[in-house]
Amino acid sequence: AFVLVACGGGDSESEGQNGENESASESEGGEKVIRAGIGLNSEHPQYKGLLKFKEIVEKETDGAIKVETYHSGQLGDDRTMTEALQLGTQEVTIPSTAPIANFVPEFSVFDIPFLFPSEEVADKVLAGDVAQGLLKKLEEKDLVGLAYWENGFRDLTNSVRPVKTIEDFEGLKIRTMENDLHLEAFKALGANPTPMAFTELFTALQQGTVDGQENPYATIYLEKFYEVQDYVSNTHHVYSPFVFLMSKQFYDGLSKEQQEIVRSAAKEAGKHQIKLNREANAKYLKNLQEEGMEYSEISDEERQKMVDAVQPVIEEFKSDIGAETVDGIMKAVEEAKAE
Ligand code: TF8
Numbered sequence: 602a603f604v605l606v607a608c609g610g611g612d613s614e615s616e617g618q619n620g621e622n623e624s625a626s627e628s629e630g631g632e633k634v635i636r637a638g639i640g641l642n643s644e645h646p647q648y649k650g651l652l653k654f655k656e657i658v659e660k661e662t663d664g665a666i667k668v669e670t671y672h673s674g675q676l677g678d679d680r681t682m683t684e685a686l687q688l689g690t691q692e693v694t695i696p697s698t699a700p701i702a703n704f705v706p707e708f709s710v711f712d713i714p715f716l717f718p719s720e721e722v723a724d725k726v727l728a729g730d731v732a733q734g735l736l737k738k739l740e741e742k743d744l745v746g747l748a749y750w751e752n753g754f755r756d757l758t759n760s761v762r763p764v765k766t767i768e769d770f771e772g773l774k775i776r777t778m779e780n781d782l783h784l785e786a787f788k789a790l791g792a793n794p795t796p797m798a799f800t801e802l803f804t805a806l807q808q809g810t811v812d813g814q815e816n817p818y819a820t821i822y823l824e825k826f827y828e829v830q831d832y833v834s835n836t837h838h839v840y841s842p843f844v845f846l847m848s849k850q851f852y853d854g855l856s857k858e859q860q861e862i863v864r865s866a867a868k869e870a871g872k873h874q875i876k877l878n879r880e881a882n883a884k885y886l887k888n889l890q891e892e893g894m895e896y897s898e899i900s901d902e903e904r905q906k907m908v909d910a911v912q913p914v915i916e917e918f919k920s921d922i923g924a925e926t927v928d929g930i931m932k933a934v935e936e937a938k939a940e
Contacts (some may be wrong), residue, residue: 689850
């Protein structure tokens with residue numbers, strides 16, 4: 602019944618086995634469909650990862666589960682797609698943790714500025730008990746967190762001036778994700794932040810409703826923000842994980858075996874996504890400069906001033922996030938650093 606517009610994979614492996622093709626046709630009519638929507642465009646590693654998920658799930662279930670993929674916010678933004686999962690009108694989305702905090706406040710722990718010093722530390726902490734425990738909390742909100750994927754370290758762009766020092770933030774109108782901790786952190790840095798859905802961001806930058814935004818280099822480049830932004834700085838102020846979310850209503854309707862398949866597919870596709878994402882984030886700063894953006898490097902000394910400026914905000918939010926979660930993640934960071 603469903604004709605797929607965006608097709609992933611398409612390699613010979615998916616056609617190979619005769620017996621499996623037969624059972625797939627027998628399941629006609631009874632097939633389940635996963636409508637998977639993401640915010641970023643089809644060039645982004647987030648979408649490449651989603652295509653990998655589709656390939657694995659359709660192969661492993663012999664076509665009993667079909668995956669339809671939608672990019673560029675075609676089905677909505679992070680928040681509205683997450684709500685659709687709760688209602689059971691969409692099956693999969695992969696938002697940043699920041700908007701997920703509007704559903705499960707503990708996820709804001711990842712919005713603590715300068716929490717993760719490196720991707721290696723992020724990997725270890727996200728694989729650890731506290732971060733994995735947060736995924737389980739989603740079930741109380743009719744969501745199933747199948748795996749962490751990666752958005753990555755966020756860097757600042759704007760169209761007013763090069764940002765090298767903390768003083769340079771003064772008065773800049775910065776779009777933030779819909780997350781209170783982000784908002785307050787940017788106020789503490791001296792900026793004038795406005796929360797906004799990602800789907801409205803390009804136009805807001807273009808029309809000058811906001812002066813700047815912050816996202817990993819892959820997003821800044823692949824979403825062509827360089828067309829409407831002049832300056833980029835390696836603030837690396839927050840590491841954003843993505844969470845691969847499934848509607849609990851849908852998940853509960855799967856057989857045990859299918860649940861295992863979607864779970865391991867989300868993890869496997871996540872490894873692929875994270876690899877591509879790191880290659881992209883490492884590569885695209887150069888492309889941004891080639892497109893004419895002026896790059897400013899933040900010195901260690903200046904970054905320390907930013908770390909100090911946001912400390913009161915972290916204190917203020919600790920009880921909202923949950924002291925146990927904050928302390929648990931911070932301990933995990935220290936342990937990962939020491940390894
Ligand atoms: C943001 C996030 C987004 C993603 C994606 C659009 O700035 O970094 O890029 O969550 O879903 O809103």
